[in-house]
Amino acid sequence: MPPVVSLNNILVLQGDSFKLSVEHLVLQPGLIYALTGANGSGKSTLLRVMALLTPPFEGTIEFSGNKTNNPARQRQKVTLVEQSPYLFKGKVIDNLSYGLKLRGIDNNERIRRITTTLANVGLEGFEQRQAKELSGGEIQRVALARALALKPELLLLDEPTANIDSSSLQGYEALLRDLPKYGVTVVFSTHDPSQSQRLGDQVLRLDNGRLLSSLQQRLDERSNLYGT
């Protein structure tokens, strides 16, 4: 099976200054990747590069082995849910319908997907609720449902549990853990080392804008373990 996405020699600059460098990164289908690193290490930037929102200064991104010649088309395979997601004005159903309509999905299938996905994120019957009346946690879950309804190959989540209260956290994590069953590859960023171990099949570490290689990661873990 070809990798969902592969990044080669990616360099992102902000103005003239260095922001992110990824020599080589391959994401295999059906896995959950935890993206960790300190504040400002480049986690959000890497997610935005993979979401094709931030074009790299150098390097190539391939989806399922194909180069991103048509970003608009490729963007339909990958969806990013930001840390503070924006919900469009109107009802929850309008938000979930948006991406489905762009993909030309018919009304019956749209309604079916919306109902199922809202139920999956614990928001059954929220279709007619106004987006502006939702709480922070509900906004986060509607944004996740809006992304999941599109059945993306790659789901990118920037600090997905930052606005989730502790009582809902377990349910939310269980939902994330189940996503690979539906053929979704997940990359989520987190500050919580235990969460990255709990949820991630593989942990990706960023340090000052550089993605550490798995060898480097193991060496770091070893040096931490032995205090050298």
Add this chain to the structure above:
Amino acid sequence: MGYLGESLLTALELIINLDREVRTTAWVSLYTSSCAIVIAALLGVPTGLWLGLNRFRGRQILLALLNTLMALPTVVVGLLLFGLLSRQGPLGPLGLLFTPLAMIAGQTVLATPIVANLVLAAVTGADQRIINTALTLGASRFQAAIQLLREIRFGVMAAVIAGFGRVIAEVGVAMMLGGNIRNSTRTMTTAIALETSKGEFAFGLALGVLLLSVALLVNLFLNVLQQR
């Protein structure tokens, strides 16, 4: 009852009885201003949107030009278009001078910078996440821009209404390009100036009351939109 009181009573009588002259003049005003604002919206909304979303060399100059155009004196617009449309002018053969079309053209020139500038302000003040959210849900750049317009629709409507308020109350363009011809190009503003100078104060006052009512309705509507 004094002169003003008697005139006001006569004016109200003219309005209540739907005096033919008052009716025709009000219709010409509403017709030309409505046509002008529709064209100005078609030109100004995309211009404001484009300027708000793109950063390019020379943008600051364009913004300065747009701001200058916003403050254009109506008689200057009338004068310039008079030069173009008069018999000796380059567009003279079209025979547009002293027709409602000439007035619509002049009022469009007046309203377009207002609409464009206010739409630009609405785009600049909009939530920065809107475009990226639309993109990450699979929209093309154009579809994302349309979604942004939907999100700031009240700001866009306010821009159009402000433009309408400007053109329905102007005198210079209507006088110079319309020629104040009875039942053809005589608007409420030009009729007020003419009738008052002829000593028909009550008639002028009737039109003044109508014009004020239109301005009041426009502003009330604007206030409602701004509170949403």
